[in-house]
Amino acid sequence: MTSDLISFARGAPSLDIVDIDGLKAAADAALTTDPGGATGYGTAIGYPPLRKFLAEKHGVAEEQVLVTNGSMQADAFLFDELVEPGRAVVVERPTYDRTLLGLRQRGADVRAVTLDTDGIDTEELAALLESGVRPTFAHVIPNFQNPAGYTLSAAKRARLVELAEAHDFIVFEDDPYVQIRFAGEPLPTMLELDGGRGRVVYASSFSKTVAPGVRVGYLVGPADLIARIRVRATNTYISPNMLAQAIVYRFCVDGGLERSVATVNAALRERADVLCDALAKHIPDARFTKPDGGYFMWVELPDGVNVGELLTAAEQRGVTFVKGTDFLLDGGESTLRMAYSGVRTDQIEEGVARIADALGSLRVSAG
Amino acid sequence: MTSDLISFARGAPSLDIVDIDGLKAAADAALTTDPGGATGYGTAIGYPPLRKFLAEKHGVAEEQVLVTNGSMQADAFLFDELVEPGRAVVVERPTYDRTLLGLRQRGADVRAVTLDTDGIDTEELAALLESGVRPTFAHVIPNFQNPAGYTLSAAKRARLVELAEAHDFIVFEDDPYVQIRFAGEPLPTMLELDGGRGRVVYASSFSKTVAPGVRVGYLVGPADLIARIRVRATNTYISPNMLAQAIVYRFCVDGGLERSVATVNAALRERADVLCDALAKHIPDARFTKPDGGYFMWVELPDGVNVGELLTAAEQRGVTFVKGTDFLLDGGESTLRMAYSGVRTDQIEEGVARIADALGSLRVSAG
Known part of the structure; x- marks a missing residue:
């Protein structure tokens, strides 16, 4: 850990x-x-x-x-x-x-x-x-x-x-x-x-x-x-x-609300950018749509990835997310929700690299 | 009013x-x-x-x-x-x-x-x-x-x-x-x-x-x-x-809690004293027990006083309270709850005098 x-x-x-x-x-x-x-x-x-x-x-x-x-x-x-x-x-x-x-x-x-x-x-x-x-x-x-x-x-x-x-x-x-x-x-x-x-x-x-x-x-x-x-x-x-x-x-x-919204939005724009870039670099087969706002991004991994196993492997590597299956009545076994609201920019690429490493470990053990 | x-x-x-x-x-x-x-x-x-x-x-x-x-x-x-x-x-x-x-x-x-x-x-x-x-x-x-x-x-x-x-x-x-x-x-x-x-x-x-x-x-x-x-x-x-x-x-x-409790208790002791004295003076047939603390006093008026009519007459005279019947499944027609927590000392005697006047008006109309 x-x-x-x-x-x-x-x-x-x-x-x-x-x-x-x-x-x-x-x-x-x-x-x-x-x-x-x-x-x-x-x-x-x-x-x-x-x-x-x-x-x-x-x-x-x-x-x-x-x-x-x-x-x-x-x-x-x-x-x-x-x-x-x-x-x-x-x-x-x-x-x-x-x-x-x-x-x-x-x-x-x-x-x-x-x-x-x-x-x-x-x-x-x-x-x-x-x-x-x-x-x-x-x-x-x-x-x-x-x-x-x-x-x-x-x-x-x-x-x-x-x-x-x-x-x-x-x-x-x-x-x-x-x-x-x-x-x-x-x-x-x-x-x-x-x-x-x-x-x-x-x-x-x-x-x-x-x-x-x-x-x-x-x-x-x-x-x-x-x-x-x-x-x-x-x-x-x-x-x-x-x-x-x-x-x-x-x-x-x-005037606090206006200032706060400007601060939050500038920070989250940057975090979403960095997250998308890091995913493209480290997990090139991940599919996602870059958001126009908010806190979250939905990431689809190739069929066959079991998100429960991925989460276990990810947490062993010091990174966590929420399984997509939590947001569905059924299905979503290869999906995850990534919240970029609470992660500093300098942590994002490292976090994605750890998830990529976790994903690699599953593929190795399955291969 | x-x-x-x-x-x-x-x-x-x-x-x-x-x-x-x-x-x-x-x-x-x-x-x-x-x-x-x-x-x-x-x-x-x-x-x-x-x-x-x-x-x-x-x-x-x-x-x-x-x-x-x-x-x-x-x-x-x-x-x-x-x-x-x-x-x-x-x-x-x-x-x-x-x-x-x-x-x-x-x-x-x-x-x-x-x-x-x-x-x-x-x-x-x-x-x-x-x-x-x-x-x-x-x-x-x-x-x-x-x-x-x-x-x-x-x-x-x-x-x-x-x-x-x-x-x-x-x-x-x-x-x-x-x-x-x-x-x-x-x-x-x-x-x-x-x-x-x-x-x-x-x-x-x-x-x-x-x-x-x-x-x-x-x-x-x-x-x-x-x-x-x-x-x-x-x-x-x-x-x-x-x-x-x-x-x-x-x-x-x-240390705010201790100070606040001292302030509240000193004020409420005085308000309860003034209320009891005013009731004894203006409504001598009211029965009540002087409280050792808290916000409320239960006042029982002689049987036959209808507290709903009393409240109407009291509100016409610029004073209000809660009918005792609100706190019971049945009964309590001659009782009321008086909260002294929110009333300044200088208002209490005047408020009780108004209730006494309201009570008198009921007795006159019934007599």
């Missing part, structure tokens, strides 16, 4: 791209300008100025926004509200492992639709709908998807909203990475494309733009659905973290 | 007894001394130094502690883990309204046992157990109970632990007010009396000692139960608020 583990496993930023001084200033400002709001109970809708800020950002009424303790808590409330045991829910194939777990634990009939490099295969979904499957909702991560890093095209966004309207389901647009774009042009959200018809529930987070430890996420959706989820939130925790939300609010309005 | 509403309704501290400067210093210190821990994801057990601090405080292993987003979230996890639909759970009569709601929503067969001024009637509970009722757990708020303000005597604490051992149930010791003692001597927790036999699950919070908006609570219990709840917590939100927990930790270890 090499002592300095290089981890491509966890979707988290390295500390050097978190604005600690900005957070200190925001904490001081939050407690100075609104001591009562930052330290009182508040209500389950979240810190009111942050809720208002988010409503304005998305062009919706405040009653359509609920700020939560991280966006996974928002997902959990939404799933508790919407999932009906035995009824279909559509996900991307592959998708975020915790989403799969949350849906299966609630008894959803999980239907996985192929994810292409330009997003979910909307015609495969259309055929599924035509066949009579009536999903409660379709969970889609539109930008720099976790685990694949792919982005949903503008045309497919419009098509998804059209399908939701025609077949009476909700699009759950799970969008934590939207601001982490370091190449290409931003695309409209499906929330925007829906134009207030109430077919889209949108979730995002400050984990990637401020820091994960602030645990601030949010939901945007139809006011009646948000009101029902507010009751759930009240009964679960009275109110989410007012202190952290007040700090995030000050960070946003005092 | 009088313009300046005086509220005896909400169990929350007034802003003048929250140590805002201490929180600013703690935020700066947390981000300076442990920037990675305060801003990273962490895990569902909570901020590790705070968990360790709490384990040492209670004399238990770290594996027995889970730090949550407020203690109501801890209750919710515990109820999800333990409540079985249709099976009995014992509560105090009266008890915290959100506890009643959480238990009923999960289908518990709620059995309310009389709360005396020295705590739950353990012999009534013993008789219930002897009659064959087999509760999963008994929920008890031992110190300065919400809503009554009463404290469980040392003898009854020992008796409860003995009953739990004899009848194979858990005592859920819900103890958020323990440090808010301004009269009398501290009593041992049932967690201590249990001596590691695993019959007691203990919950507390920093809402009353630091501030509610930090949303930091915790559970202490048998390691296997805590491990199961950790899985629930991971699946719900990955990790609780690391930033807020790191701030609370620094606040505790840098």
